[in-house]
Amino acid sequence: MAILEIRNVTRRFASLKAVDDVSLSIEAGEFFTLLGPSGCGKTTLLRLIAGFDEPDDGALFLDGAPLAGIPPEKRPVHTVFQSYALFPHLSVAHNIAFPLRMAGQNDEQIRQLLKETLELVHLADKAQHFPHELSGGQKQRVALARGLINKPRLLLLDEPLGALDAKLREQMEGELIALQREVGITFVFVTHSQQEALALSHRIAVMNCGRIEQVDCPEQIYGFPKNRFVADFIGTINLLPVEVREASHGRLRLAVDGLGEIIAAPAAGLKTGERGSFALRPEQVRVAAAGGHHEIPELHNHFHGRVRDFLYLGDVTVYKLELDNGVLIEALLANSAPGRAKFFEIGDTVSVGWRCDAGVYLRD
Amino acid sequence: MKHRTPWLWGAALAVYAFLYLPLAVVVIFSFNDSQLNAQWVGFTTRWYAKLFADGEMLHAAANSLAIALTAASVATVLGTMAGIAMQRWPTGVLRALPGLVLTPVAMPEILLGVSLLLFFREVLDLTLGLVSILVAHITFSIGFVAIIVRARLAGMDESIFEAARDLGASPWQTFRCVTLPLIAPGILAGFLMSFTLSIDDFVITFFVAGVGVTTLPLQIYSMIKVAVSPEVNAVSTLLMALTLTLIFIASRLAPDALKVKP
Ligand SMILES: Nc1ncnc2c1ncn2[C@@H]1O[C@H](COP(=O)(O)OP(=O)(O)OP(=O)(O)O)[C@@H](O)[C@H]1O
Ligand SMILES: [Mg+2]
Numbered sequence: 001m002a003i004l005e006i007r008n009v010t011r012r013f014a015s016l017k018a019v020d021d022v023s024l025s026i027e028a029g030e031f032f033t034l035l036g037p038s039g040c041g042k043t044t045l046l047r048l049i050a051g052f053d054e055p056d057d058g059a060l061f062l063d064g065a066p067l068a069g070i071p072p073e074k075r076p077v078h079t080v081f082q083s084y085a086l087f088p089h090l091s092v093a094h095n096i097a098f099p100l101r102m103a104g105q106n107d108e109q110i111r112q113l114l115k116e117t118l119e120l121v122h123l124a125d126k127a128q129h130f131p132h133e134l135s136g137g138q139k140q141r142v143a144l145a146r147g148l149i150n151k152p153r154l155l156l157l158d159e160p161l162g163a164l165d166a167k168l169r170e171q172m173e174g175e176l177i178a179l180q181r182e183v184g185i186t187f188v189f190v191t192h193s194q195q196e197a198l199a200l201s202h203r204i205a206v207m208n209c210g211r212i213e214q215v216d217c218p219e220q221i222y223g224f225p226k227n228r229f230v231a232d233f234i235g236t237i238n239l240l241p242v243e244v245r246e247a248s249h250g251r252l253r254l255a256v257d258g259l260g261e262i263i264a265a266p267a268a269g270l271k272t273g274e275r276g277s278f279a280l281r282p283e284q285v286r287v288a289a290a291g292g293h294h295e296i297p298e299l300h301n302h303f304h305g306r307v308r309d310f311l312y313l314g315d316v317t318v319y320k321l322e323l324d325n326g327v328l329i330e331a332l333l334a335n336s337a338p339g340r341a342k343f344f345e346i347g348d349t350v351s352v353g354w355r356c357d358a359g360v361y362l363r364d
Numbered sequence: 365m366k367h368r369t370p371w372l373w374g375a376a377l378a379v380y381a382f383l384y385l386p387l388a389v390v391v392i393f394s395f396n397d398s399q400l401n402a403q404w405v406g407f408t409t410r411w412y413a414k415l416f417a418d419g420e421m422l423h424a425a426a427n428s429l430a431i432a433l434t435a436a437s438v439a440t441v442l443g444t445m446a447g448i449a450m451q452r453w454p455t456g457v458l459r460a461l462p463g464l465v466l467t468p469v470a471m472p473e474i475l476l477g478v479s480l481l482l483f484f485r486e487v488l489d490l491t492l493g494l495v496s497i498l499v500a501h502i503t504f505s506i507g508f509v510a511i512i513v514r515a516r517l518a519g520m521d522e523s524i525f526e527a528a529r530d531l532g533a534s535p536w537q538t539f540r541c542v543t544l545p546l547i548a549p550g551i552l553a554g555f556l557m558s559f560t561l562s563i564d565d566f567v568i569t570f571f572v573a574g575v576g577v578t579t580l581p582l583q584i585y586s587m588i589k590v591a592v593s594p595e596v597n598a599v600s601t602l603l604m605a606l607t608l609t610l611i612f613i614a615s616r617l618a619p620d621a622l623k624v625k626p
Contacts, residue, residue, distance in 0.1 A: 050530055072529040073537075085527035101541075102532035146531065253429045 001064060003028040003186050004049065004154060009058035011044055018044040019055070020210035026154075026188060031180050033189045035197040036207030037233065042190040048190065051075045062153060073102070078147040079156045082163065084139045085278075087129040092142050093118070099150045101343060102263040113149055120179070121145040129294075137168045141175075148183055157189045161196065173199055194234045206230050228362055231279045235346050238280045238329050242361070244270050252280055254361065259327045262301045263356040270361065280359035282318060285331035290349040299353035305329070307348045317342050322351055387604065394597035401592055411598040421599065424583035428563050431494070431579060435501035436558035442502070443509025443558070444551050448543070450510060451517040470509035476504060477571030484572060492574025500557040500572045508561065509554030512618050516550030553618035556610045564607055 002025040011019040018041040026032045034042045047053040049060060049070035060067040067075065078099070086095050094101075096117055100110045118124045121141040131139060140160060147155050160176075161169045177200055180187050191197055197204050198218045205215045206229075214226045225231035228239065245261060246253035247270035254262050256278065264278060290304060308328070309320040317332045319342075329352065333343060344350060393401045397408035415421055447466045453461075468476055480500045484490040524546075528538040537574060566581040580603065587596050 052526055052529075072526070073532045073534055077530075079527070079530045081527060083521055083523055085521060085523040087524055087528070087540075087542055098528075098533075098541075102534075102537055148531070153602040186487045 002026060003030075003063060004188070005061040005064075006045075006049075007059050007061070009045075009048060009055045009060065011041075011048060012056050013054065017210045019048065021058070022210070022212055023058075024205060024212065024215065026186060028186055029184055031177070031187045031189065031200055031202045033191060033197045033201035033204045034207055035191055035194060035204050035233075038192055040207045041210040042192075042207060043158055044210075046079065046158055046188070046190055049154070050077055050079050050156055061170070076153040077156060078152040078154075080140075080143045080147045080160045082159045083121070084131075084143040086139060086142055086146075088131050090130075091127065092123060092129050092131070092134070095131065095142055096145045096149055097148060103150060117145045117149045119291065120148075120182070131281070136164050137172060140164065140172060144176075144179065148179075148185060151183075152185065154186050154188060157187060159190055159192070161193075169196075176200060198234070206233060224278065224360055225362070228277060228279075228364070231277075231360075231362060236282055236330065238282065238285070240278045240280070240327065240329075240364075242276060242278045244272055244274050244276070244361070247272055252361065256327065258325045259303065259323060264359055264361055265357045267361055274363070276361055276363045278359055279362050280329075280354060282330040282332035283316075283331060284354050284358040285321075286353050287319060287321070287331045287333060288351045289344070290351050300356050301358075302351070302353040305346045305350055305352045307346050307350060309346060310342055310344070311343065320345060321350065323352065372397065390597050391601045391604070393594060394601045396594060396597075399594065401594070401597070411594040412602075414595055415598050415602075418595070419579075420578075421583060421595075422579050424578045427494070427577060428580040431497055431501060432559045432562035435498050435505060435562045438498075438554050439502045439505035439558045440509050440551060440555040443506040443554055444513050444547070446506060446510040447513030447549075447550075447554075448517065450514045465510050466507040468504040469511070471504075473504075473565075473567040474571075476500075478570040480568065481571040492572055493577050495578070496572045496574065497577065500568050501558075501565060504559035504565075505561055508557050509551075512554040512557065512614075513547055513550045516547045516618060520546060545567045551616040553614040556614040556617075560607050560614075564603070580623055 003023075004026040006022055006024040006026075009019055009022045010017060020041070022045065034045060036042055044053070051069075051070060051074075052069065062075070062077070087098065093114060097110050097114050100113060105113075114127075116126075118127055121144060122256055123138065123141055126134065126138060131142070136276050143160070147157075154185040156239070158230065161172050164172060170215065173196060176187075176189075189197075189200060197219070201218055203215060203217055204221050206213045206221065208229050214221060214230045216224075221230065225234060225237075231237050231239065240259070241257045242254040242262075243257075244252070245255050247266070252264045252266045252270065254264055256262055262278070273317065286299065303323045305321040305323040307319055308322045312319075314335075315328055316332050316334050319333065321329050321331055323329060331352065335342075337343075371497070389401075392404070394406055394411055395407050395409065397406040397410070398404075449461070450463060477500075480496075480503070481492075484492060484496045484499075490496055525538060525542060528542045529535070533541060563579065564586065565579075569579055569582060570585075573579065578586070580599065584596055584599060587593060
């Protein structure tokens with residue numbers, strides 16, 4: 001049974017629906033991520049789960065029991081706030097032990113659990129320090145430890161890595177995954193960073209304007225976005241306007257406006273003549289020098305083009321290619337040759353192709 | 365800019381002289397070995413000795429202390445509640461309610477004195493005395509405490525109070541374990557501020573004191589109607605020292621609320 005069940009929950013602020021008819025079911029032990037642009041209602045949904053706010057419509061169930069009317073302190077759900085929200089007048093040890101004190105545990109129990117938890121987050125040597133004496137990453141770990149110490153059913157994390165610099169964020173991402181695996185507590189993680197979501201989660205719910213657009217595992221979300229919003233929001237993607245020419249089982253033929261026909265992976269329920277977009281990830285595009293012996297004729301989807309521009313990103317270079325008839329497409333090549341920033345120059349004619357099973361057709 | 369500096373220094377000096385010379389004179393003459401505030405004769409502490417032997421004066425001082433302690437205590441409790449309410453109620457009509465306790469802070473003292481007098485005599489038909497003085501002092505002190513406590517709260521991250529609830533603290537536990545310790549310096553500063561205001565107050569006390577009870581400022585006033593004796597200088601010096609000390613401590617405890625610059 002799902003640990004948290006969200007059923008048709010809506011939360012309105014005046015005329016704005018911050019959370020709009022959301023239904024989700026989160027499994028025990030999951031690392032579940034709510035991903036969406038700023039203002040899409042992620043924090044509002046977390047506040048409904050934590051009990052700081054009640055839904056206007058719909059209901060939430062924790063372990064099958066309705067949460068309506070239960071105040072935050074009575075819910076076995078803890079939150080890690082973006083600002084950490086550490087108590088400035090309490091030491092690290094007292095901050096972390098706070099939930100145990102409130103629950104009325106005795107000193108011996110507290111001492112034991114505190115010791116274990118401090119070790120879990122590598123803060124044993126900082127126990128007597130105060131929050132203002134800690135670095136951002138250390139504060140983050142105190143907030144995590146405080147949220148985990150009395151084993152809540154759910155830990156909610158509202159953009160916990162938002163305030164950290166890139167290097168530290170990467171390190172904390174690793175620590176978060178390890179921590180979640182170790183304690184086995186269900187995490188509901190909020191972020192607007194797609195890399196963070198892809199790297200950390202078992203499942204991701206992509207939100208937009210208060211609604212859930214897609215719930216899936218990271219590979220599905222990235223590889224098979226359900227609609228244009230998800231495709232566009234996660235990573236970069238080429239979106240080509242197309243018309244369906246032939247949709248039979250085992251075969252999908254699409255006509256790209258101005259370019260010609262391509263073959264794509266078949267999908268159910270498509271009708272000949274309907275219009276949509278063909279979404280193709282830049283790393284799925286293959287590029288070779290035109291006329292060279294590396295040309296790629298074996299690929300059915302195969303065109304000629306010219307290099308318009310490129311962007312060197314260190315590990316990879318993004319090429320902006322113009323196909324024969326003006327269609328623009330981005331391709332991403334790994335810089336596998338040491339010391340070389342690019343394989344092609346601006347103006348080079350190239351051969352461009354992709355596999356028949358690459359990319360997805362999206363309805364408009 | 366440099367050439368303007370002498371002017372500015374001169375102006376500043378004049379202002380400070382204007383502010384502090386009269387106070388300095390009072391302090392100096394309280395140690396002057398002469399009945400007259402005319403010229404320096406020699407150092408003495410006999411006016412202080414006389415002060416501590418003056419029954420009426422001691423009685424007034426005892427009244428003042430008792431009133432100040434009680435009024436400050438009550439005003440601190442009420443003002444703290446008002447300050448928290450002002451911070452918590454985000455917008456709308458309710459916001460104005462706790463804000464109303466601030467009015468006496470801005471009201472001219474004489475107006476407050478007259479209106480309280482009318483209220484006590486005509487509406488409540490109260491016999492003027494200790495109780496009326498106490499109520500009056502509490503009235504004008506609440507606002508100051510509220511301002512200080514609110515300023516202290518305003519500088520804090522709202523989410524720590526939510527975090528407390530989230531981690532299992534009931535509203536009362538949140539207040540006791542998080543809110544109260546965090547605003548304690550503000551509360552103490554508010555108490556000291558109220559205490560000072562009460563012990564120094566003359567105008568309002570003058571209106572609501574009635575005939576039976578006298579406080580230190582009232583006693584001083586009745587003495588200078590005759591002449592400014594060295595004994596008055598001595599009691600003024602003590603009062604000044606007490607007030608300045610308390611204000612100094614309060615400003616240390618709540619720098620955000622009592623800072624000079626906006
Ligand atoms: N208390 C409130 N009163 C009115 N409107 C609100 C309130 N809380 C949130 N909103 C609105 O609801 C919408 C969703 O807000 P929310 O904070 O949930 O977004 P978010 O997805 O967490 O964004 P971010 O990534 O920027 O934190 C926003 O348009 C916001 O202005
Ligand atoms: Mg948010």
